[in-house]
Amino acid sequence: MMTREHNxxxxxxxxxxxxxxxxxxxWIPALLFExxxxxxxxxxxxxxxxxxxIAFRDTQGRLGLIDEFCAHRGVSxxxxxxxxxxxRCPYHGWKYDYTGQCVDVPSEPEESxxxxxxxxKSYPLVESGGILWAYMGPPQDQPPFPAxxxxxxxxxxxxxxxxxxxxxxxxxxxxxxxSSHVSFLHSGALHTDPLHRGTKGALYQRDRSPKxxxxxxxxxxxxxxxRNAEEGHYYxxxxxxxxxxxxxxxxxxDNALNAHAWVPIDDENCFTWTFTYHPTRxxxxxxxxxxxxxxxxxxxxxxxxxxxxxxxxxxxMIDRAAxxxxxxxxxxxxxxxxxxxxxxxxxxxxxRSKENLVSTDNAIIMARHRLRKAxxxxxxxxxxxxxxxxxxxxRPASFVLPAGIPFDKAKSDAFExxxxxAHTSI
Ligand code: FES
Ligand SMILES: [Fe+2]
Numbered sequence: 001m002m003t004r005e006h007n008x009x010x011x012x013x014x015x016x017x018x019x020x021x022x023x024x025x026x027w028i029p030a031l032l033f034e035x036x037x038x039x040x041x042x043x044x045x046x047x048x049x050x051x052x053x054i055a056f057r058d059t060q061g062r063l064g065l066i067d068e069f070c071a072h073r074g075v076s077x078x079x080x081x082x083x084x085x086x087x088r089c090p091y092h093g094w095k096y097d098y099t100g101q102c103v104d105v106p107s108e109p110e111e112s113x114x115x116x117x118x119x120x121k122s123y124p125l126v127e128s129g130g131i132l133w134a135y136m137g138p139p140q141d142q143p144p145f146p147a148x149x150x151x152x153x154x155x156x157x158x159x160x161x162x163x164x165x166x167x168x169x170x171x172x173x174x175x176x177x178x179s180s181h182v183s184f185l186h187s188g189a190l191h192t193d194p195l196h197r198g199t200k201g202a203l204y205q206r207d208r209s210p211k212x213x214x215x216x217x218x219x220x221x222x223x224x225x226x227r228n229a230e231e232g233h234y235y236x237x238x239x240x241x242x243x244x245x246x247x248x249x250x251x252x253x254d255n256a257l258n259a260h261a262w263v264p265i266d267d268e269n270c271f272t273w274t275f276t277y278h279p280t281r282x283x284x285x286x287x288x289x290x291x292x293x294x295x296x297x298x299x300x301x302x303x304x305x306x307x308x309x310x311x312x313x314x315x316x317m318i319d320r321a322a323x324x325x326x327x328x329x330x331x332x333x334x335x336x337x338x339x340x341x342x343x344x345x346x347x348x349x350x351x352r353s354k355e356n357l358v359s360t361d362n363a364i365i366m367a368r369h370r371l372r373k374a375x376x377x378x379x380x381x382x383x384x385x386x387x388x389x390x391x392x393x394x395r396p397a398s399f400v401l402p403a404g405i406p407f408d409k410a411k412s413d414a415f416e417x418x419x420x421x422a423h424t425s426i
Pocket of ligand 1: 094
């Protein structure tokens with residue numbers, strides 16, 4: 001259980017809120033490369049941490065992330081004409097460059113210098129690993145660029161998608177921290193999904209009473225969860241949680257690794273990013289095809305949008321017969337929408353003052369505590385954790401160990417992202 005005050009501290013992320021200030025100190029995955037693929041392509045609406053922007057790529061390929069609304073009389077620059085190194089408002093022709101600087105006000109004589117006094121709010125938008133990253137914090141505090149493994153591998157080794165999730169970021173992220181639900185919610189899908197079935201890990205999920213051992217890491221938490229394996233052995237699944245919103249999913253067999261980012265759009269919506277990457281090989285045609293068709297931890301989207309086809313307006317296409325037969329445990333198809341459906345069902349912002357936590361919620365309790373502490377520390381000018389890119393060079397893992405051996409000591413190598421070395425997975 002969490003007090004209402006604590007919940008109200010760590011769920012809002014708008015300007016000036018404690019967690020909003022904290023999140024503005026990190027680079028934020030904002031857009032997929034293909035949303036702004038070429039110079040002078042159509043501008044895109046972006047909402048992040050409750051602020052509205054327009055993103056565009058100018059004639060020279062430079063990226064702009066500027067206030068959505070024209071400084072003249074507030075028209076959305078989504079209607080803008082992307083021409084000659086700027087975005088021109090179609091109402092009266094005011095034009096802005098990629099930094100938000102107004103460069104032309106056609107009604108005013110050029111020598112008046114009027115347009116030089118007009119500037120829209122703007123933030124850096126930088127491309128890396130097929131993702132456009134925004135930084136919305138104070139310029140003097142801009143951290144070094146993130147070094148997550150999926151940003152440094154060849155493009156052939158990675159597949160990234162994002163989907164709109166209709167709830168607060170925190171309850172979505174908590175699903176990524178809590179791997180105890182896998183034995184229930186995903187128990188059907190683990191035996192049918194092409195990127196999970198047939199692995200030892202899918203088999204060991206039979207133990208539905210996992211034990212959590214959570215250790216602090218430099219960037220967040222290293223979450224060990226053990227289940228019974230063969231006599232005298234435990235099957236360990238180790239999730240990494242990296243501040244402020246990344247989770248790395250323990251792998252299955254020789255399949256690629258998966259990680260997520262849970263990025264607030266506003267207080268009642270977030271983008272769930274899914275990064276699938278293999279440290280030592282290109283993803284296969286079968287893997288890519290499966291993911292593009294909503295398999296693995298990806299989803300099929302309504303064309304032209306980031307909204308899943310399976311969504312709350314169609315009751316997630318729940319199939320009661322499949323639920324009864326155990327083909328899917330909840331009746332919802334696909335691992336990602338199984339997660340999203342239960343998380344959205346909590347309401348736009350879960351009321352945590354009514355929950356009853358148990359031992360398998362330990363990692364969630366620790367993550368909430370760490371977020372709250374980081375937000376309060378920032379008010380005292382204490383720097384947030386995980387700004388150092390070294391904190392990003394970690395991996396999740398899955399393995400079997402004899403009982404009694406501490407997972408974090410015996411397998412510490414498995415948690416480092418080492419170039420050219422495969423991940424540890426069973
Ligand atoms: S509202 Fe944009 S130019 Fe007038
Ligand atoms: Fe899940």
